[in-house]
Each structure stands twice: as C-alpha cells, then as structure tokens.
Amino acid sequence: MLLFAVLASPLGVLAYDVYREVLMPGTVFGADPGEEIVRYMGEWAIRLLMATLAVSPASRLFKRPQWVRFRRMFGLFAFAYAVLHFVGYLGMLAGFDFGAVVDDFAKRPYITVGIAALVMLVPLAATSTRGWQRRLRANWRRLHRLVYVIGVLACIHLWWLSKAGFGEAVLYTAILILLLGERTVRMRVRIAAKAR
Numbered sequence: 001m002l003l004f005a006v007l008a009s010p011l012g013v014l015a016y017d018v019y020r021e022v023l024m025p026g027t028v029f030g031a032d033p034g035e036e037i038v039r040y041m042g043e044w045a046i047r048l049l050m051a052t053l054a055v056s057p058a059s060r061l062f063k064r065p066q067w068v069r070f071r072r073m074f075g076l077f078a079f080a081y082a083v084l085h086f087v088g089y090l091g092m093l094a095g096f097d098f099g100a101v102v103d104d105f106a107k108r109p110y111i112t113v114g115i116a117a118l119v120m121l122v123p124l125a126a127t128s129t130r131g132w133q134r135r136l137r138a139n140w141r142r143l144h145r146l147v148y149v150i151g152v153l154a155c156i157h158l159w160w161l162s163k164a165g166f167g168e169a170v171l172y173t174a175i176l177i178l179l180l181g182e183r184t185v186r187m188r189v190r191i192a193a194k195a196r
C-alpha cells in the first residue's frame with residue numbers, strides 16, 4: 001500500500017501543477033504544457049521500467065529475496081505511466097487525430113519504437129498475476145524476458161527524440177547495459193557450473 005502511494009505520487013504532483021497552471025497560465029509548464037506533461041509521463045515510465053529491471057539484481061546484491069514481490073507493482077506502474085504518456089501524446093500532441101498518429105508511426109522512428117515498446121508491455125501487464133504465472137510456467141519466464149527488449153526500445157526512443165542533448169539517453173542506456181550485463185554474467189556462471 002505504501003509502495004502504491006509512492007509510485008502514484010507523481011500523479012498527485014502533476015494534478016497540483018495542472019491546478020496551478022490553470023490558476024496562473026504559463027507559469028508552471030512554460031510555452032507548451034502538452035509537451036511538458038507528455039514528457040513528464042515518459043520520464044516516469046522509463047524510471048519505473050528501469051526500477052522494475054533493477055529489483056531482482058538489487059534483491060540478490062542486498063540478499064533480500066523478499067524484494068522480488070515488489071517487481072510486479074513497479075512493472076504495472078511503468079505500464080500505467082507509459083499508457084498515460086501515450087494518451088497524453090494522442091490527446092495533446094496529435095489532437096486525437098488517428099490519421100496523424102498513423103502518419104507519425106510511419107514517418108517518425110521514435111514514435112514507431114515507442115508504440116512497439118508500449119504494445120509489448122500489454123501482454124506483460126496482462127499476465128503479471130500469480131494465476132498467469134502458474135498457468136504459463138516456463139513460458140511465463142520466456143514471455144517476461146520481453147521486458148529487456150522493451151528496455152532497449154525505450155532507450156532507442158530516447159536517442160531518437162533527444163532534443164536537448166543526449167544526457168538522459170546515455171544515462172538510461174548505461175543503466176540498461178549494467179542490468180543486462182549482470183544478467184548475462186549470471187547466466188554464463190550458471191551454464192559453466194552445469195557443465196562441470
């Protein structure tokens with residue numbers, strides 16, 4: 001419940017900022033509030049995506065296996081922020097013009113990879129329950145490895161759209177490489193141990 005409140009708090013901050021913006025237009029979000037709000041949701045989507053990927057390595061590093069149960073909540077919030085990011089784009093940047101979205105999808109590679117990442121998140125969110133985990137067994141693990149592909153697509157999204165420098169793209173790509181690197185090393189160690 002506490003984690004839920006913490007992860008939902010950026011929405012509270014945003015609601016307060018929107019309220020202030022309505023009272024004093026132009027003072028909170030600058031010249032383009034739509035762009036700012038879309039970016040804000042995107043920022044939270046990628047932060048929580050990386051946090052989701054970091055839960056397991058962190059639980060091993062700090063020897064806290066119980067942390068793994070928080071992974072689902074992080075993942076669902078990453079998905080929720082990505083959906084809100086998309087809805088914000090749809091409403092505030094594309095003006096609910098689906099023709100414009102199709103056009104963007106075809107012509108703007110960062111939109112193409114963004115949508116691909118979002119679509120891939122859908123089956124992961126839908127099958128995140130224990131029931132689905134039991135039903136799919138080994139396939140659940142295989143399916144949920146998609147989260148690494150989603151991480152890569154999200155980073156490509158950042159590289160392609162970075163307007164004010166590549167600092168953020170570099171940061172998240174470095175985090176992803178670290179997390180993927182840890183996983184690869186662990187897998188190799190396990191394979192080597194089995195071969196012995």
Ligand code: HEM
Pocket residue numbers: 035036038039042043044045046049082085086089093111113114115116117118121150154157158161162163164168
């Ligand atoms: C997992 C999926 C996604 C993640 C993690 C993500 C993340 C981000 C982040 C962090 C930014 C801010 C970058 C910056 O400030 O330089 C951003 C910007 C943006 N994203 Fe996404 N995104 C995702 C999916 C999508 C989708 C599906 C769309 C639309 C179809 C989209 C459209 C945009 C647009 C238009 C911007 C630029 C907003 C602006 O004008 O500043 N993204 N995204």
